[in-house]
Amino acid sequence: MKKTEMENHKASYHALMGKAKSAERNGHYRTAIKAAVAAWEHVDGMMQYEQKYGFYADQNKAFESISAIEIVLKYAPLLFDLQNLEALGNLLNNFRRIERDTSQDLHDKLDAARARMWNGHRLWNHLEQNPETRQDELRRILGGDQDLWRTVAEGWDAIGVLRRTPVGGSYRLAFVTKMDELVKAKCPSCGLIAEAAKATFLEPTVCSKCHTTSLFVILLAESDALRRTVL
Numbered sequence: 001m002k003k004t005e006m007e008n009h010k011a012s013y014h015a016l017m018g019k020a021k022s023a024e025r026n027g028h029y030r031t032a033i034k035a036a037v038a039a040w041e042h043v044d045g046m047m048q049y050e051q052k053y054g055f056y057a058d059q060n061k062a063f064e065s066i067s068a069i070e071i072v073l074k075y076a077p078l079l080f081d082l083q084n085l086e087a088l089g090n091l092l093n094n095f096r097r098i099e100r101d102t103s104q105d106l107h108d109k110l111d112a113a114r115a116r117m118w119n120g121h122r123l124w125n126h127l128e129q130n131p132e133t134r135q136d137e138l139r140r141i142l143g144g145d146q147d148l149w150r151t152v153a154e155g156w157d158a159i160g161v162l163r164r165t166p167v168g169g170s171y172r173l174a175f176v177t178k179m180d181e182l183v184k185a186k187c188p189s190c191g192l193i194a195e196a197a198k199a200t201f202l203e204p205t206v207c208s209k210c211h212t213t214s215l216f217v218i219l220l221a222e223s224d225a226l227r228r229t230v231l
Contacts, residue, residue, distance in 0.1 A: 009045025077117035136170035185216035
C-alpha cells in the first residue's frame, strides 16, 4: 500500500470515528456502532500509516487498542447485536495484522463479548418475568459471576433501557419500557409504516415492502432513553 493510500485510510478512519464518538456522547449507540463498523475497512491502512510514518514509527510498540473495535465490543452485546460481533470475527480473521499489532488479545475480547450477549439474553428473560428483581440476587438466581450481572445491568442502565433503583445497599431492576408493547415504526429505506412489539424494532428488521434489512424508526411517543437505543 502506498503512502498516499495509507494517508487516505487514516483520514477516513478518523472521520468515521469522529461520527461514532459524537453519536456515543449523544446516546445514539446503534449509530455509534454503525459508524465504527464503517471505519473497519480503514483500520489496516490506518495502522500501517501510523507504524511507518506516524506516532508508532519510532515507538517500537503495539497499539494498545483500536477504538473502532472497542465501541462494538462495548455496545453490541448490550443491544444483542450478534451480526456485528460475527462481522468483527471475520475482520480479525481476514486482517491478522490488526490483532498481531495490538497488545490485547482481540479474539479473547470478542469471545467475552459474545458471552456477555448470551448472558444478557438470560438476564433479559428473567427480568421480563420477574420485574423489580434485586441486582445482588442475580448470582443466586442465575448462577455465574455477580460481577458479570452487575456489568450488564449497569450497561443497560447507562443506555437507558433499564432502571436501577437503590434499595438496601443494592438495586432493584426494571425495564424502562415494556418490550412487548405494540408500536408503529417506519422503514428508513421506503417509508413503510409497520406495527409490531417494541422488541422487534430493536433489531434489524426485513421490510415487507422493499425487502431491505434495517433498523426501523419507532414513531410512537416514548421515553428519550429508549429512543436513544434505536437511533
